[in-house]
């Protein structure tokens with residue numbers, strides 16, 4: 001492998017993130033960090049500068065896969081900022097150490113926020129979920145571990161049906177599950193004590209960017225008086241929004257919505273497939289993180305504390 005060549009694992013991970021074989025913000029972050037560790041191990045760079053350049057190239061390839069989950073650039077930033085040393089060996093070690101620390105931190109954060117989220121759930125509660133979020137599931141699983149009986153109403157989550165993954169995982173945790181189509185959500189809010197979702201990004205104003213449909217669910221939950229929380233470890237805080245940038249919403253392929261043959265039969269129509277939406281802070285009751293729970297409007301203080309150094313792009317060509 002020459003200096004700038006990407007390790008096959010980087011290409012494979014990038015393709016898997018783009019195709020959503022690796023999906024969900026936390027899982028994407030872990031996958032990208034681990035691909036950087038492979039790049040570090042396999043780079044046969046002859047000089048420290050060549051090694052650094054190959055790591056930046058790998059990070060750029062991973063960065064371009066999906067635009068919305070900020071956990072991805074935050075993961076790349078975490079690792080590249082800790083890359084240090086005067087020799088290739090020292091640099092290599094600093095990267096693999098940083099990746100190990102990052103992944104351990106992700107796991108710990110999810111466990112810690114799970115406890116916080118679980119404390120909001122009472123024995124006998126029914127929770128409505130949307131999409132598949134490992135942070136959200138950590139809250140339900142922790143509540144079950146605390147001995148609480150929890151039931152779930154799981155939204156299917158068109159077009160990719162991530163609700164099926166949630167349903168399976170909750171069943172495995174011993175939680176009785178009722179699966180509903182997305183448009184049945186308002187009806188079943190009558191039976192829910194909480195709505196619990198994850199996040200791909202949290203903006204400085206407390207806006208929650210999550211799977212498309214979250215904002216409509218939040219508005220309906222407010223109308224029905226059902227509290228809604230988002231479980232999001234701090235790797236989901238979006239540093240660029242501190243300086244007024246907005247979060248890019250990924251538009252995905254039209255054939256996720258309608259099969260080409262069916263579309264052909266219908267005739268000339270436009271199809272749009274935004275993958276995420278923004279829930280304004282006023283419709284969200286709490287953001288649950290590994291540092292405790294926050295009203296959405298106050299999340300900016302945590303963001304400044306943890307990401308105040310800005311959103312530099314250490315993967316850019318110097």
Ligand SMILES: O=C(COP(=O)(O)O)[C@H](O)[C@H](O)COP(=O)(O)O
Pocket residue numbers: 020023024025026027069130131132133134135136162197198199200210211231275
């Ligand atoms: O919206 C999604 C996944 O969207 P997609 O399926 O398009 O990636 C999840 O709610 C968040 O990523 C949080 O997940 P986690 O809590 O696991 O980070």
